[in-house]
Amino acid sequence: MLSARGLCLLFCAAASATQLLDRNLVYSSPFVGYPQFSHDTRKIEARHVRNVKRQVVGSEGFVDEHYPTFYGGDFSNSAFLWGGGINFTHSVASGDPLDDSVLLWTRAAPASGGAQPNQDIPICVSFKIFDNPSLSGRPIDTGEAFTTYDVDFTLKLEATGLKPDTTYWYQFADCLDSSSVSPVGKTRTISSPDTPADQVNGGKPLTLAVFSCSQYQAGWFNAYGVAAQNTSADLFLHLGDYIYESLGNGAKIGRKTLGRELATIADYRQRLNQYRTDSSLILAHQNAPWITVWDDHEVADQSWKAGTADSNDTLIGCSFSPSGACFTDRKLAGVRAYHEWMPIRQVDVSDKLRIWRNFQIGKLLDLTMLDTRQYDRDITDLYYNTDINSIADVTNRSLMGAEQENWFYSTLSQSKARNAVWRVVGQQIVFTQLDESTGFDVDAWDGYRANRNRVLDHLYQNNIDNTIILSGDSHANWASDLAHPNDTVTYNSATGQGAIGVEFAGTAVTSGSSFGTGILPAAADVISTTLVAVNTDLQWSEGSYRGFFTLTLDPHFANATYWAMINISNPNFDAFPSAKFVVQNGANKLARPVAGGSVAAGVLKSSVVGH
Incomplete structure (x- = not known):
């Protein structure tokens, strides 16, 4: 009736x-x-x-x-x-x-x-x-x-x-x-922009849970459930690779992906549909509002403004693409499906691809979400093209495009001018220089060095303090001071003096480690030991565990806690805090001793002989 x-x-x-x-x-x-x-x-x-x-x-x-x-x-x-x-x-x-x-x-x-x-x-x-x-x-x-x-x-x-x-x-x-x-x-809801910092969130610290790189076939999305159940996170941030366009062998753990490599709107919808059946992801979406940006895999691997690793618009067509589709077609399909399935606003009615935006959360922080992947990114490493390292210092080379880049600088300056305590920047890729012994990851900021220098110059020259960059994409954990790469004259790696901020980069929810898929902690620590020794700004490295991290902010301190999943081969909430870091208001560096001098996983620079 x-x-x-x-x-x-x-x-x-x-x-x-x-x-x-x-x-x-x-x-x-x-x-x-x-x-x-x-x-x-x-x-x-x-x-x-x-x-x-x-x-x-x-x-x-x-x-x-x-x-x-x-x-x-x-x-x-x-x-x-x-x-x-x-x-x-x-x-x-x-x-x-x-x-x-x-x-x-x-x-x-x-x-x-x-x-x-x-x-x-x-x-x-x-x-x-x-x-x-x-x-x-x-x-x-x-x-x-x-x-x-x-x-x-x-x-x-x-x-x-x-x-x-x-x-x-x-x-x-x-x-x-x-x-x-x-x-x-x-x-x-969030606080109104003019709310005093000590009154934001009712006077309690505000906690962000930060995620990236959740590949269905690689494991169960337990990190989302742990964040929903075991932390007091107020907002969930996803820095990209919420889905993957590729297929993979997840059948042995009950995670076989449906369909084919994504190309059409039906393909992208089917993949989002399947990902959203994960019980931990359902729980996390039910329990807090999300603020998201995409990385490359929401469209296709290594995407930039005019192509991907296996689908570029060419005069001879796109029959070589495993998906059978050209880049423009895939991008429009992926973008449409993303906006259908994600609780994200359209920022600018005149700009259909813009997801870069800013949230003024009282006078406590500006949360600035960037698109360093799809919007206007210059060519990246496509596995077969010219050595990107040779053009990484080209002055006009950009990750964001001129419009977004100028907006970003203006947003940072306005945040400082309105006396917000913290400037938290959510974006896709590792900002700090990482010499990986075999070379640099030129798909990260290391492939856009002139652009990185412009960001750092803006912070230093305008005395913009308390900047915290959040990064994903790398499938490993990193904590760093922010300073010009290899600057040992004005920046002191031991004390942190001379830094202009910090970076917290998180590992994947499930995607395989960049140190080697399935690598055990002891083997990963051998690699981390080398990395923290040769990279000036890098203070902690961990490459074995999958997980996420939280960032808790109050007017005096920012506290980052990294969470490690013990097992992602089945649904569970088995996890432990692997490292905790503190940043003091006005210090612009990781508090010393870094992580209190001890971590449950990974390697601190201070623990390596000679540091």
Whole structure:
């Protein structure tokens, strides 16, 4: 039996279809203003209205093959809205919190038993958000929106009218059956920009959980679950490689990837769908808002602004690509699917590829998220091309492109001018120079040395203190002072004097170690011993364990805790803190003794003979 609300929705559906489609941000994101790429909700509405008309006019004049036929040949019973039940197949998620709003996400697919995957009838989903976990009292915000097969039945809404720095709980439901509900999600807003630093997060330290490189076939995503269960993380940050486009042999641990190497929108959707079935990832998305950026594998390996390792747009076509697709096609498909499946805002309606953005979290910090991979990155190491090391010092060579780079410098300066205590920069690749004995990783900042020098010069010349760079991509752990590479004149590696900030670079959630997939701690420590000895800024290296790290901030200190997963071959929460680091306000270096002089895994520079 339909509720009064459900009956109203049925009769009002045709008139309000466009509004309910438009409220689902997935239809436009990330192609607002680009009708050739975005979903035209007016056309989707027209398709819907054709179905509605079958309720009130004769069937003559309608061509049956253009309409869903699971009601049989008689279209007089065709529904205004999908009423066959829905499944919230991937629980719920939230992201990109502001001081008065947050994005809420779910996927509402037709229940099995009749619905076709390309059925035209819209699914109506409602949401409510409350200030208490029992979902009692009057909701703070509520509403309905449509989803359809056009966007893989995903739904992304903005909950508004929220208070700053406040925790909320939310739930989705079938508009036509209020008893059919999603799991309850927990989220929060951030402080308003002018909130005093000591009042942010209610006066308690604010904790970020930081992740990168989660490859499905390489292991279970236990790091997400440990962060959700064993830490007090307020915000989850993902620095990229949330999915991988490649296939791999994960069958022996129950992690066989579906499909093929990703090329089309259907491929990317299938891969995101499979990744989001991991129980720890579901738990982490349910328990906190996420702030994310992509790296290369959200499109393809070693991607840059005009190609990847195996798919570049060429005059002879792209038949050599294992995916059979050219780079531009893959990038558009990957970007669209990412915005469908992730609770991320479109930053600029005039710039469909921009995900670089800044969050002012009171006067405690600016959290600046960069795109050093897809946006406007100059050519990288594609495994077969010219030696990138020979062009790494070219002055106009850029990781970010001129527009993003100038924005970044302006954002750092504005953060200092508004008296924010910390400047936390989330980006993809290791910033500190790493001489790996066999050479440099020129896919990291070591391949863009002039760009790195411009960043460091801006910090030094403008006295911008308390900068903390967060990095992923490398599949290993690193902690470093920030200084010009090999500068032993103005920077003292033993004391940290002369540094302008710190870098915390984290290992992968599951992807194999850059020291060697499956390498044991003792063997990894041999490599780390060499690395901390020959690299001036590097203070700690660890290359065996998979995991994540947290960064806890208050007006006086920043504390980083690295977490190591003991076993990723099955789902579990077995983990331990492998190292802890402290940065004092105004010091611009790792506190000495680094990590208190002792770590549970990896190698400290101070422990190596001669340091």
